[in-house]
Amino acid sequence: MRPIAELKNLFDEGLAKNRNIAHALNYDLADNPELSGVEYESCRKFVKICREYGMAVEENFAGIPTAFRAQAVRVENPIGRMAILAEYDALPDLGHGCGHSASGSLSLLTALALHEMAEELKVDVDLIGTPDEELHGAKVAMVNEGVFHDYDFAMMIHMNSNTTFPSVRFLALSTFRVKFFGRPTHASATPWEGRNALNGAILAINALDMLRQQVTTDTRISYYIVNGGKASNVIPDFSEIELVLRHSRQEELDAVVERAMNCIKGAALATGTEYEVETLGYPFSDMVLNEPGIDVIRSVMDDLNVPYQEDDGTMLGSSDIGNVSHVCPAFHPMLATSNQYFPLHTQQMVDMMKSGKAKDIIDTGARIIGHTLLTIMAEPETFKKIKEDFQRNTQTQSM
Structure with a gap:
């Protein structure tokens, strides 16, 4: 195998050769955003490019209509x-306010550059299109299908505003739809005959x-009333709320969920109503960090002169890559897109995805992911440490 410096140079040559394709894809996705779960055209664009490069592609991957898996690199006797x-779903009304157009495009560019140098590699590499991150979390469905048990590690990069993080901590998340059922009656004439479902909610x-007073500071509780009744002069017989619970660790979230369910049960009992709880989407797990792998990412960022914040970023949100990190080592750096801070899921990110700066991003x-993969492949001891750290961390969490 060539020295790592030569491998990185080969990768950079492949990147330069194919960068225009990834740039064009980003602008196409940014101008034609598709929502979670219905990213049909976006998925087709990735698949078309991969097949044009001779990659074998599985569509409808893991039974998900807008997912795919492309074989970017196949070698004899791979060591890993x-x-x-690649993500490519957008947000309602806003478009690519989370930067998935660039995130998915840079993952594609990484795969294309590695495909160009496949004969120099000792590992198999797949590009997996993972749709529906914003809503249901297709990566969770893939985890449940056993997809990631076959991989030694998974990686992607997400956009951020003005700070780059080599790694981030995501919160575990569970979402519920809570329905209260009462008894309708005239609110003025016979209110005593009713059971107010809105009161239960x-x-x-x-x-x-x-x-909230009795939980730790890394707990998040949010909700909204979906249905509060139809008229002010009728005691509502139905009301509905959506509840989102988060915590930095899955086992702690489980305890918060139990206490929240008791709040709902007590409210129904006190108001004489009945209730039902439905789990929405897939629960998202917390992110299992892998320090040996993160050290490689830091080193790669240093070599590329990418400034970053030393400590792990604490994203007070959640993502389905957390579930992946519980079955194989997973890495999710955040890459700065601006010198100015702005929140994600805003017009500023939409505008950034359509700007000329998106090309450099x-x-x-792509260089961060590619150089990280090459470094891990070329350093057997680092590869071993990543696997050992994963086993140690996941065993600790399961105790």
Whole structure:
């Protein structure tokens, strides 16, 4: 195998050769955003490019209509198998306010550059299209299908505003739809004959607000009233709330969920209503960090002169890559797109994805993933440490 410096140079040559394709894809996705779960055209664009490069592609991957898996690199007697993850779903009304157009495009560019130098590699590499991150979390469905048990590590890069993080901590998340059922009656003539479903919902919300005092600072409780009745002069017989619970660790979230369910049960009992709880989407797990792998990413960023914040970023949000990190080592750096801070899921990110600066962002992100993969492949001891750290961390979490 060639020295690592030569491998990185070969990768950079492949990147330069194919960068325009990734740039064009980003602008195409940014101008034609598709929502979670219906990214049909976006998926087809990735698949078309991969097939034009001679990659074998599985569509409808893991039974998900807008997912795919492309074989970027196949070698004889591989020492490992790597997954590069690509997201491409957008946000309602806003478009690519989370930067998935660039994130997915840079993952594609990484795969194309590695494909160009496949004869120099000792690992198999797949590009996996993972749709529906913003809503249901297709990576969780893939985890449940056993997809990532076959990989030695998975990696992608997400956009951020003005700070680059080699790694981030995501919160575990569970989302519920809570329905209260009462008995309708005229609100003025015979209110005593009714059972107010809205009262059940409001009392549950008040109890959840009080619960906030008794949970740790890394807990998040949020909700909204989906249905509060139809008319002010009718005691509502139906009310509905959506509840989102988060915590930095899955086992702690499980305890918060139990306490929240008691709030709901108590509210129904106090108001004489009945209730049902439905789990929405897939629960998202917390992110299992892998320090040996993160050290490689830091070293790569140093070599590429990419400034970053030393400590792990704490994203007070959640992502389905957390579930991946519980079944194989997974890495999710955040890459700065601007010198100015702005929140994600805003017009500023939409505008950034359509700007000329997106080109440099895509190139830099692809180099970070590519150089990280090459370094791990070329350093057997580092590869071993990543696997050992993963086993140690996941065993500790399961105890």
